Amino acid sequence: MKNKYTHHNNELTLNNVGEAVLLKGWVAKKRNLGGLIFIDLRDHFGITQLVIRPEHPQYELISSLKSEYVIEVSGTVLERENKNNQIITGQIEVDVKNLVLLNESETPVISMQEESESLEETRLKYRYLDLRRPSVQKYLIKRHEITQSIRQTLLNNKFYELETPILAKSTPEGARDYLVPSRLYEGQFYALPQSPQIFKQLYMVAGFEKYFQVAKCFRDEDLRADRQPEFTQIDVEASFITQEDIMELTEEVFANLFKNVLNKKITLPLQKMDYKDALNLYGSDKPDTRFECLIEDLTSILNGYAIPLFEGKETIRAIRVKNDKSITRKKLDEYAALVKKHHGEALAFLRKENGQLSGSIAKFIEKEDFILEDELVLIVPGKTENVLPALGALRLKVASDLNMIDETKDNLLWVVNWPLLEYDSEEQRYYAMHHPFTAPQDAHILENNPKDSLAQAYDIVWNGYEVGGGSIRIHRQQVQNLMFKTLGFSQEEIKSKFGFFVEALKYGTPPHGGIALGLDRVVMLATKTNNIKDVVAFPKTQSAKDLMLEAPDFVEPIQLKELNIKVDSKNE
């Protein structure tokens, strides 16, 4: 494809001096220095300096150019007097012979400078201008590169990239669905898929053996900073494979991504951590291993003293950190609130300074050799299932406060040996920890001792974020029936909840399994931003609004009439 420019604006160097060139782009900056006009011409790739002399026949026109005007210039490359070593083209400038004004621009509503001061709301409304800034474009270019790298690894492994429907069906469990009213069937609805899970398993039933897709998924949930109502998933499924095969493939995907896109190296195989170790040591099923500060069990030590706060508690766990001055009494109150927010009962603390023990429970402690000089020990008593997540959250908070995290590090690891089931003691029934199609490691244990049953499931974690998860699926009817029985489903419930999919499993389903990677999160971590909106071209706000499109919006009454629906006002 021939574009009519001779070079991008990041290309010209001293090697090009004397050449006649044609450039196109936007007026990024214009200065007049003693009659000489200098223009920074910007395109997607970079910036080239133009120079226009006072005797130029178009001098008047060029003087009137404003920021963000689109121009085309032909001219000659000259060596620059005042060189700029910050940019590739800093050694040269282009002496403009002829200029064509391709388009004008009103004064941009938001600043086009790299460090924009504009409010996020304004930037989202004028996203097409915000995206013009090279630092913002960079996120989407990386997204492109990452997607291609992942795709290439899967293609190298002979996976087919296959599509699945967007107009699908509401699923009985999981998150809230986005619905689409049907015009032809009154009162009926399609649903946008929360993931292509069912379809990719059907591809396996159909014998396609190796499937992947860069798939759009939809969840109508209240949003957090790392969630969007529509998100993109690298969806993978294969037949005749084991958990190890999928993990090895995924590691190859990440190793290539680091090597080819991020110019970094990760060491394979990745660490594999047991789910129960992740919880016991990090208080999280997505442990951030970039820093130590592991959770310790102080039950046997502290139970020796008659500390009223700890009396009759199932467990007493703690993390120990440097006794930093920044951890004030006020800070500790904040930590106590955080612990409570995560269902911890209380936070006790001990510090040792100049051999002196202090802190909320210091007066009870007789033998203090479990705490070192200059240490602060943060202690949470209670039920294990509450204590661990509370300390996990506290661990992250303290690490952030004390700058314990090396942000240049990229720690990836697997969490494996997940429980298959969760027991809900209120409802007195089991729930599937992932979904009811996840295969148990041992069907006999599922039958005889369901609460100890482990799943053939695996999550991949990057710097404390879950960036992917998958499992081997149940492919045998007997095991599937056992699973449903354990979950307490009746035959009618199975039919109504899982219908045609259970039917499909009857016809010679091969052993299969897969994984799904959250592309948005992967890009977020790869580009070291913590706002998912940065890596989505046209993102929605926390309240699922597109400020640029002004969507959602009201529609014409005829549209609703055709769809056989009407608005059911809460105010009526």
Add this chain to the structure above:
Amino acid sequence: MKNKYTHHNNELTLNNVGEAVLLKGWVAKKRNLGGLIFIDLRDHFGITQLVIRPEHPQYELISSLKSEYVIEVSGTVLERENKNNQIITGQIEVDVKNLVLLNESETPVISMQEESESLEETRLKYRYLDLRRPSVQKYLIKRHEITQSIRQTLLNNKFYELETPILAKSTPEGARDYLVPSRLYEGQFYALPQSPQIFKQLYMVAGFEKYFQVAKCFRDEDLRADRQPEFTQIDVEASFITQEDIMELTEEVFANLFKNVLNKKITLPLQKMDYKDALNLYGSDKPDTRFECLIEDLTSILNGYAIPLFEGKETIRAIRVKNDKSITRKKLDEYAALVKKHHGEALAFLRKENGQLSGSIAKFIEKEDFILEDELVLIVPGKTENVLPALGALRLKVASDLNMIDETKDNLLWVVNWPLLEYDSEEQRYYAMHHPFTAPQDAHILENNPKDSLAQAYDIVWNGYEVGGGSIRIHRQQVQNLMFKTLGFSQEEIKSKFGFFVEALKYGTPPHGGIALGLDRVVMLATKTNNIKDVVAFPKTQSAKDLMLEAPDFVEPIQLKELNIKVDSKNE
């Protein structure tokens, strides 16, 4: 990625004789010949014959295997006695040492044979079984290969693959939108995009310069055989380019597709046909040039005779074909009905056999040298705008009836020089032939003589199907305002209809344009099927139903309540 099989079932040949192998797959066929059991083992790639001898310790188990059971076998490759030269593995068989039953299967509801007799409805309901047949899988594998080939050409040309939202906004013109009720904003709706048109133009405004996407698009229209409610579009846009650049790029896309996927060659550059020639000669804006039979203007010849049917008609046009016996009186009635269906006024005909002229208007003709021996001339009088499409439709029908089309041919061409506007004489106003952002070839003609204004628009046609279309877009405000003025829009209408997009054009929009290719149609033509459902993994019926999912479907009342909508029954 290590799979635990040693070979796919299309791999073993005489070169492997004596090797120990491990194979996996489905029991496609099983026969017992004098105690020897032969099994055709099928996987995604092909079939390998297994042989089990009567003395085999698992003989009883193997005897009980049924069609579509999933098995794993280890054994030794032997040269076959009765060779089959139809398949790659036809020279060998595998002497089974050990067999593992991976899964059982109920008797499939639809035939697994290549030539399925099952009804389309049944096949769609059990699509996962239908897809197991190699001939059906082939369509989706080609789809995968075609998509990768197109992507690779665009990547080679430095295009970025960038995503756009699915939860977007209802557009005021165009086809009917699929709507998605918002839970958080009562009475408001998202719309699924009919195409990413606005977003790709915004990528250009934002300076991304070269964009493409394999994009899902949605139209809630009544369906035809070559349409689905959701379809996939290869969406392309670039800045600082001309119509020729986009056409050249598209030709490279198709040349690579033919070469790399179809093992065929197309000659570049493709033919470029004027829109008005397409209409005048083929009666269609998507001419099928695989056969001649061009439309001729017989006005001056036939106006010489006083033929009542032709009196006062604007034009008289005709096609001439071989006077085939199969074109009976009944057939001609059928043709006359077809002409009327396409708004033609009437069909007259003339045939010459053994020097004798016959036909509906034969008695009026004095000088018959315009019709040759053994010819049949089919004549339609009336208004040019009605006559040409009617003859275009008739031309296709006759060609099909007389087997005039060489189905092995692949004729691709461009239709160019489209009118910019269509005049609606009832409403006495102009409409944009494509959309109001399509650039005119000459803004002065648009200003002074709008009905003669041509567009910088281009469609690519393959064997009479439009497989893509695009245009250079308006990038200057003055031209955009002129266009809106010509279309008769008030300032308020512009704001309400095109809102933020017109706003975006103000801020230094670069010259840009693009194209969109209909992937489903491309695959349909590449695989020589005429049913679009063949090339879609999980298709919907003509009435937009997914028979496998049973979607659309009723949902729980709570779901509608949360979305602030209720069903507005037509029966109430």
